Amino acid sequence: AQSVSQHNHHVILSEAASLELGCNYSYGGTVNLFWYVQYPGQHLQLLLKYFSGDPLVKGIKGFEAEFIKSKFSFNLRKPSVQWSDTAEYFCAVNGRTGRRALTFGSGTRLQVQP
């Protein structure tokens, strides 16, 4: 069965600090990888995704993630966070065939202090 692990449950940073959120997955096949973000009081929004090609993908608001196949990882990074990045971040994976339902990690709550 597929699974996604997010290592950090709650991260507190000061503005301008660098961010890296870990994500590892277990899946028996070729995968698509996603990071979704949920701002306070808002619904889930796609931050970035990897389907194929360049393993370094760039998303909205200055976020990027790197797919490392050998490590089954898809870590999210941002060089300088802002207070407005305060949100919950979810890593997710689905397969290339079948129902393609997303399997989510448990989420990381990011709090950025001004």
Added chain:
Amino acid sequence: GAGVSQSPSNKVTEKGKDVELRCDPISGHTALYWYRQSLGQGLEFLIYFQGNSAPDKSGLPSDRFSAERTGGSVSTLTIQRTQQEDSAVYLCASTSGGGGETQYFGPGTRLLVL
């Protein structure tokens, strides 16, 4: 264009009552998913509809849960004889169904069973 919409946004019910939750996917999207977001279980897949195919119900937690999709568009998730552990946010997502696609989420219905 319009995103995924869900209604009601909030629902409070008494234990043992039935509830219906509605999802309007993005126009033209053939694939529709229901997920549940709860404190103890995170984000879990419930059911998947793709076009006119039989739905994948493998994520439904019990036979009290059912869903239908009429005319390949609107979907209703029904929970019969609600229990307190059904309290959660129920999320709907839709995709174009073409493969490797992004799932777009609605705002969710927050269900509280007293």
